[in-house]
Amino acid sequence: MSASQIPPGNAANSMAATTHKRRLWPKHLHLIREEPFFLLMAIFIGILSGLAVVCFRITYLSVRTYLLSTSLSPSRSHLLLVPSLTGIVIALLVIYVFPRVRGSGVNQTKAALYIYNGHIPFRTVIGKFICSALAIGSGQSLGPEDPSLQIGAGIASLLGEKLQLSRERLRLIAPVGAAAGLAAAFNAPISAVLFVIEEVIGRWSAGVLGAVVLAAVSSVVVMRFFLGSDPLFRVPPVGPVNPGELLAYAVLGVVGGIASVVFVKMITYFRLHLKNAPAWTQHFQPAVAGLLIGFIGYLGFPQVMGAGYAYMDQAMHSQYTWEVLGILAGLKILATTISFVSGTPGGMFAPTLFIGAMLGGSVGALERQLLPHFSGPIGAYCLVGMGTLFAGFIRAPMTSVFMVLEVSGDYTIILPVIISNAIAYVISRAAQPVPIFDMLSRQSGLDLPSMEEQREQPLLHVEDAMRAPRTPLLTGEEPVKMALRELEQSTEPLLLFRSPDGLWRGVTRKKLAELADQGDAELPLKHAAGHNSLAPLLHPDHSLDTALRHIYDWPLLPVVHRADPTQLQGVISLPDILSAYRRAAGVPGS
């Protein structure tokens, strides 16, 4: 009863109403429905994640300016000293202060979703912020997107816990924050939403999608408010693609696929070996990684240090020859492997884009050299290359396509992107069945669900389990005793008949026996069956999950034609369903 329903005029009643009102208002607000409240929270998560990512970006860029140089080409002494000395600091922080900041933010968010009921320790968020900023700023070959994703997820997790959301919501709130963090880091909300849906949550539902979209959009709005709406790199005009050029993009797909496989193999191989190395070596691994990467810069390739967006911009504007681009791609694979396997916090999104851009540019520049009047701008190849590596290495095919479209804002590139990404994805899957994030989580001892495996799992339908009925199909005009006789002669748990109105009905053996005992043995089945005899309708394309929902009440279900519900296609029972699952699982004798 609400306060407005209390009759006025009576003082006692009025006081009571006031007291009641005071007592009730928090309860009223508590009754805010979970769904809209969750969406409101998503906006707050987006805003806070956006602010955090802005601060993170400012921090790692400032660290770079103050530690390395204000120039794109730091001095040789800085190249050697800064990454290695900072590596020691990072190692000490990771070992003694923030032990959980190692590893992929994507996997930690997935772990929060599937294992820890949405919990991400806030200390990890702070650790990720500090350590990743130091690592990227000092020149380690890592990207800011993965830490941003985890920072967003951590903020969301903290808010969800403090608000005492339901377990289901609490689990989902970390991916919502992850989408916000990634969207702000990439300045690309669509790609972030797709990535989180495709790689973290793995399912589309209106409630989750709405929250993820709201969080991503609000974080991007915040980020653009503070740092402007310009993309991370300038994309030169792409223009229409010559149909003959698609062959070159197919070649790029092959090259990108092979490079992805090499990149995955190197990371998984060296990471496993370094994990098994003596514990004391962890104190030096980031420093040694920094020294090696600094040495690559010392040799004349400082482009491989840090996230590398400025150099992607330069590659897109045809700064490098195809040989240099190829070398940069190779060195970046090496540098990122060294940085990542050393346990230095940081992400692999930006390095993946860097490698893709350089490989794409290399293929484009080589094609231009061989067929000068045939090829398009190098920038287009760099852009497609980014998507190709993303599809091959991260194994997020949808995200890779939309990311290129969102970053370039040019729809004309869609065909090369699809061709190249599809080829790279197929090659990567063939050569490396387990995606990189799943490999990393398994190496860490976590058995997180693989979204790719889930996508690939065959979905069983009713048509895979249905069979012909073992009793004759009755019309409802037959007497109860005849129906009982038919049923007793078969093994079916239920007798199905089509009543004159065309609907399928069913009666159990028990019900028929009761009718016979009551003296209704001569009564036509249609009158004897009763109103609750109407069977739920199943169609052959329904999932077996739908059938299972009814199987307890209806041990035998009719499967009817979608266009003509009076036409029976078959029947399905629990043993049929179980048999279908056993067949799909390859159980012998099923």
Add this chain to the structure above:
Amino acid sequence: MRPLFLAVVLVISIVFGAVTVFAARFYRSKQLQLGAIWYGRGQAALTAGDSHAAVQDFRNALYYSHDNPAYRLSLAEALLSARHIPEAHSYLVTLWQDEPSNSTVNLQLARLAAGQGNAQAALRYYHGAIYGLWPDGDAAARRRQTRLELVHYLLGLRDATQADAELIALTSELPRTAAAHLEVGQLFQQAADSERALQEFEEALRLNPKSPVALLGAGEAAFQLARYENARRYLEQAFKSGPRDPQAAELLATTRLVLEWDPNSQGVSSWRRALRIVQAFQQARRRLQDCAAARNIDLAAASAHPSSTMPSNAASASNETSHNLVAEILGRIRHGETATPEQIPMVLDPAELQQLYQQAAEVQPRVRAAKLERDPQLAESVMGLVSRIETVTAQHCGAPQGADLALLLLAHRTEER
């Protein structure tokens, strides 16, 4: 619990937002400052002629402010100086995509396209520059300068028609200075638009009546327009007010010769006119005989063609080609060249010369001053024959000199009219 916490979240968001505003502003100002420092270094390097260092400095500037169009444009210009053409092109195209009406970007793209031999793109970008926006002020002068650059480019491509159209557009934007009109007059002359060239030289002379270059240009333009009286006047003034130019002197000598031989000169009496026609006829006959002798052609041999005092179709057709020949002669005069044996064309058809000789022989008895004075039709017919002889002999035996050159130029003027 929830409303309270929502309020707390709101407060945290506001505080966090305020801190971020402060941090972002500090960061942004630092970025802009660093960008400006590197940009300044780049400009200094570019001024010092070290385009490679400038490229590096501008890249650093762009790292801090990668959306700054001025930095990007400077980088593109430095890249052009350092001959990093594909990269410069890429940056310019990106800039153009952002600001298609930016005249500086269009101009750089036009120069690039011109350098790459892509005339169509160059013309499009030049027009983009001319009709676009000049961000750094003095738009009128920059626009004029760009159009002049385009005219030079078109003249380099030998596209006189398009160059002439651009020059016509340019005349409406010219400042009232003798130098500007003089420059445009010379360009009109190069675009073979002598009429407008003369107008521009005369305009320059109104502003600076003693300009020897304008006088010389006006003289040449008048000469090309076959306005020999004007040409003589301008050329004589040019000699009075400036140093003697050997080519101009030859042009003046030719002009005087033309005026001496021209039977239709102003102030010439009918008797004197008739005498000039007789003189011209005799000169043309000599030219015909000399030409035939040089080519070993027997003029007395019977011609297969019927003789006629009227202009023949063949002669009319040959007049078409005589235009080119006259233009060539004018060019030679301007550039101080003389006909060399290599430049003398091959003999075309001896019968043509034989036919002209026959016609000359037929008309010779009537070529008397008294008769010509009385019979204007005859005078005209004789001058027509003289013109054809000079034109055909020029085709057979190369460019004439002296009196024959004057007669050829008179023949050309008659055709023009």
